[in-house]
Amino acid sequence: MEIKVCGMREQENIRRLISEVKPDWMGLIFYPKSPRYVSDEQTSELKEISIKKVGVFVNESEAEILRKAHEFELSAIQLHGTESPDFVENLSGKTDCELWKVISVGDAIDWKSLEGYLPFVSKFLFDTATSTHGGSGKRFDWKVLETYPFNKGFLLSGGLDEASAEEVLALEKQLAQLQGVDLNSKFEDSPGLKNIEKLIRFKKKLEHS
Numbered sequence: 697m698e699i700k701v702c703g704m705r706e707q708e709n710i711r712r713l714i715s716e717v718k719p720d721w722m723g724l725i726f727y728p729k730s731p732r733y734v735s736d737e738q739t740s741e742l743k744e745i746s747i748k749k750v751g752v753f754v755n756e757s758e759a760e761i762l763r764k765a766h767e768f769e770l771s772a773i774q775l776h777g778t779e780s781p782d783f784v785e786n787l788s789g790k791t792d793c794e795l796w797k798v799i800s801v802g803d804a805i806d807w808k809s810l811e812g813y814l815p816f817v818s819k820f821l822f823d824t825a826t827s828t829h830g831g832s833g834k835r836f837d838w839k840v841l842e843t844y845p846f847n848k849g850f851l852l853s854g855g856l857d858e859a860s861a862e863e864v865l866a867l868e869k870q871l872a873q874l875q876g877v878d879l880n881s882k883f884e885d886s887p888g889l890k891n892i893e894k895l896i897r898f899k900k901k902l903e904h905s
């Protein structure tokens with residue numbers, strides 16, 4: 697099970713994340729309205745760090761996404777807005793980064809509407825639909841995923857906390873396409889500052905259950 701820790705930006709916090717938690721991915725949020733926003737001033741301290749970085753974008757222009765991907769040496773681009781399949785197709789021709797499309801989940805998911813993304817994305821990421829786009833700390837009802845019809849892997853997101861580990865493992869038994877989890881606001885002491893001890897405990901629970 698992969699672990700992505702999102703919304704990182706403080707140097708000492710990142711150093712501890714890499715050495716003590718060792719997640720598979722670290723997320724940098726490039727959505728200006730987010731309290732976890734990473735600005736261009738942080739480029740030099742964040743580019744050359746030894747972990748795969750995912751840039752999180754919300755309805756950002758293609759040029760800006762490509763610029764940030766280059767500047768911050770991203771391995772993946774997480775499209776967290778209402779980006780269309782055409783937008784994702786165009787972007788896929790211009791970058792070597794993995795593309796992840798976020799699906800905002802309300803009461804139900806229209807699986808047909810995801811088909812257009814399939815050739816261009818490495819994975820989907822399911823998050824709770826909210827007006828802030830993400831980082832809400834709110835969970836959706838995971839039952840809607842039980843009818844997931846594709847082979848494509850996905851990450852589970854939206855309000856995951858320490859207590860979610862057992863349920864995540866139960867869902868993994870049901871759905872082989874569940875590749876990993878995305879951890880964010882429920883593991884924070886303040887926006888953008890993760891509680892390393894909570895992350896370590898969560899990872900241990902995933903590994904030892």
Ligand SMILES: O=C(O)c1ccccc1N[C@@H]1O[C@H](COP(=O)(O)O)[C@@H](O)[C@H]1O
Binds near residue numbers: 829833853
């Ligand atoms: O965290 C944010 O501020 C944010 C803002 C806009 C888009 C995405 C954002 N974060 C992503 O939100 C999900 C779920 O986070 P949470 O666990 O509910 O806090 C996660 O994928 C983050 O990458």
